[in-house]
Amino acid sequence: MFRRRLGRGYHWVGRTFGWSTVLYLVFWIALFVVGGxxxxxxxxxxxxxxxxxIALDALAxxxxxxxxxxxxxxxxxxxxxxxLLGLAPWPARxxxxxxxxxYFVSRVLVGxxxxxxxxxxxxxxxxxxLPALVAAGAALWALRSVLAVLVYERRPAALPLxxxxxxxxxxxxxxxxxxxxxxxxxxxxxxxxxxxFAVAAIAxxxxxxxxxxxxxxxxDATVVSEFRSAVFFAVMxxxxxxxxxxxxxxxxxxxxxxxxxxxxxRLPSPPAEYGALGGVAWxxxxxxxxxxxxxxxxxxxxxxYVYATLSAGVxxxxxxxxxxxxxxxxxxxxxxxxxxxMPLPLDPFARGGGRVMPGMxxxxxxxxxxxxxxxxxxxxxxxxxxxxxxxxLLTLAMVTLEKASSxxxxxxxxxxxxxxxxxxxxxxxxxxSALGGTGAITIGxxxxxxxxxxxxP
Amino acid sequence: MxxxxxxxxxxxxxxxxxxxxxxxxxxxxxxxGGEAVLDEVDLTLPxxxxxxxxxxxxxxxxxLLRAMAGLLPFDGDIKLFGARPRTLQGRAxxxxxxxxxxxxxxxxxxxxxxxxxxxxxxxxxxxxxxTWLERFELGDxxxxxxxxxxxxxxxxxxxxxxxxxxPGLLLLDxxxxxxxxxxRKTLQDALLxxxxxxxxxxxxxxxxxxESDLDARVVEVRGGHVSPLRG
Numbered sequence: 246m247f248r249r250r251l252g253r254g255y256h257w258v259g260r261t262f263g264w265s266t267v268l269y270l271v272f273w274i275a276l277f278v279v280g281g282x283x284x285x286x287x288x289x290x291x292x293x294x295x296x297x298x299i300a301l302d303a304l305a306x307x308x309x310x311x312x313x314x315x316x317x318x319x320x321x322x323x324x325x326x327x328x329l330l331g332l333a334p335w336p337a338r339x340x341x342x343x344x345x346x347x348y349f350v351s352r353v354l355v356g357x358x359x360x361x362x363x364x365x366x367x368x369x370x371x372x373x374x375l376p377a378l379v380a381a382g383a384a385l386w387a388l389r390s391v392l393a394v395l396v397y398e399r400r401p402a403a404l405p406l407x408x409x410x411x412x413x414x415x416x417x418x419x420x421x422x423x424x425x426x427x428x429x430x431x432x433x434x435x436x437x438x439x440x441x442f443a444v445a446a447i448a449x450x451x452x453x454x455x456x457x458x459x460x461x462x463x464x465d466a467t468v469v470s471e472f473r474s475a476v477f478f479a480v481m482x483x484x485x486x487x488x489x490x491x492x493x494x495x496x497x498x499x500x501x502x503x504x505x506x507x508x509x510x511r512l513p514s515p516p517a518e519y520g521a522l523g524g525v526a527w528x529x530x531x532x533x534x535x536x537x538x539x540x541x542x543x544x545x546x547x548x549x550y551v552y553a554t555l556s557a558g559v560x561x562x563x564x565x566x567x568x569x570x571x572x573x574x575x576x577x578x579x580x581x582x583x584x585x586x587m588p589l590p591l592d593p594f595a596r597g598g599g600r601v602m603p604g605m606x607x608x609x610x611x612x613x614x615x616x617x618x619x620x621x622x623x624x625x626x627x628x629x630x631x632x633x634x635x636x637x638l639l640t641l642a643m644v645t646l647e648k649a650s651s652x653x654x655x656x657x658x659x660x661x662x663x664x665x666x667x668x669x670x671x672x673x674x675x676x677x678s679a680l681g682g683t684g685a686i687t688i689g690x691x692x693x694x695x696x697x698x699x700x701x702p
Numbered sequence: 703m704x705x706x707x708x709x710x711x712x713x714x715x716x717x718x719x720x721x722x723x724x725x726x727x728x729x730x731x732x733x734x735g736g737e738a739v740l741d742e743v744d745l746t747l748p749x750x751x752x753x754x755x756x757x758x759x760x761x762x763x764x765x766l767l768r769a770m771a772g773l774l775p776f777d778g779d780i781k782l783f784g785a786r787p788r789t790l791q792g793r794a795x796x797x798x799x800x801x802x803x804x805x806x807x808x809x810x811x812x813x814x815x816x817x818x819x820x821x822x823x824x825x826x827x828x829x830x831x832x833t834w835l836e837r838f839e840l841g842d843x844x845x846x847x848x849x850x851x852x853x854x855x856x857x858x859x860x861x862x863x864x865x866x867x868x869p870g871l872l873l874l875d876x877x878x879x880x881x882x883x884x885x886r887k888t889l890q891d892a893l894l895x896x897x898x899x900x901x902x903x904x905x906x907x908x909x910x911x912x913e914s915d916l917d918a919r920v921v922e923v924r925g926g927h928v929s930p931l932r933g
Binding site for chain 1: 771772773787790791793794798804806808809810813816817818819820821822823825828845846847
């Protein structure tokens, strides 16, 4: 089947573009790239090296977080696959393996290209040669593609993988500055570790296929006629008594129908004396509680990242402003749902305070735990200072996001809204950093957040 | 947090003045893309009435209700018991049930009752909503999310929330369309009781029989203009 598809693809490219055109373009692009790389010279005054791990971590975070925005299925299931599915007993693993392997390999190659570009940029901006970035880019893209598959298929069984990868990422963040300071990034070791991790991640994703067919592929990737043909085959097979009782299509149908709609996670009602503020906060807390487990773990890992970065001593200046953007993204997940479009008599303080409060509590508790546990990268900022700074940053981001989404009547999950509020919070923190150290930034940010919450509509 | 107006308060005593017991619209105009959908609407609704908005499809009935709920921008003046619709006092004075009911998909039906009672700062409303849900035969579906319910069930939930909060003004956009016979009777009885208690019900509907069933007065909406209150 693979050779047939390859042959069809070869002929299609030849007919559509012409192979001579393709080779001509590839030759000149390669020539330009090689020429550009050879003419690149390091900056006369390189950027301080302590910014390097922060910038790389931020890029990695954005690359991983962008999985949440992905709307297209990782692989497309064609008619042949649908028929194999309909004519069970082909296991899902066997049906999907070739396409998934192709997807992973292509993404690892893309990651390698991104890593190479990062290696080049780092050598220009920071005057450091880090060939290990090629392997790191490939590993990152492998992790990203695995996450994309797991998120798309909504597989809770794969959560340990996410947890392990988050811990590995945190460990990488923690060891970053020390390695860069000593100038010994141990490229061979890093490359070997990244390769092992990438292989393990891909193997885990393939193993997670099990015998359950991921229903989403059928909904999203198969055209209606193909889906109908699969159902038709399934009915025929069922009539013949050949379809297994727990077969893939039966599972698919059960998933579609599995909506009893009963709430499993509940919170006790808020006391009546807390009024609208208590009601809105209760709804926001319910929303956090009922978020998918995968999302909750990712949220905690991302909050841990913010704490680790701040405790490394990144206080003030551009890195803090960039961190504001990450805080804006986190705020979009921590902020409770809006009451729109129902016209309820909620005053701005009850609306804003209630939506922000549970996120503030989660952030405060996590940062206190991390501070008490001594999670610190050995930077110049103490754990408690980092906790206060992170709490102030996220609170400011949540409050500005709440106000922005209410004023603009745009969902707080829209990237324009959280991006705007993240930039605003980061810029405010940057301005505050010019006035003094950690204490001034924390007090100033919390003061601004309180002012906005109480005074602004 | 302002105290919402109850139906009894909405009747307006002598101290509250005549304006506090009524709903008034003066020169209300709503435009969509430069075209006036409602033009120079003047209307006064006294306390203790049920008013039917009648008119062909596209006449502006839903637009009028949405403007009164503060969901559409308008020129002119709308006063709900003395308060404008977008103010806190104004929002506390009414409840609006759209023809396609708006519910919070992240909350179960029971949690809707809790949340609405807190939002309106009316602790007694929680039990009242649950009672209305029982009357609409949704008592065994309280712990389910409304996203899994049919359109009629969602309508019943939205009506229970509005009736349980018991505002001075109830705005209902074609409320009988999706209801079964028992639910129609329940809603009719509820609207009659509210009007007898001094509250105002304003609803759009097409059925001719409702005028007598609800002992209602009628306003004709046609071509963006409304007729005076009759009946």
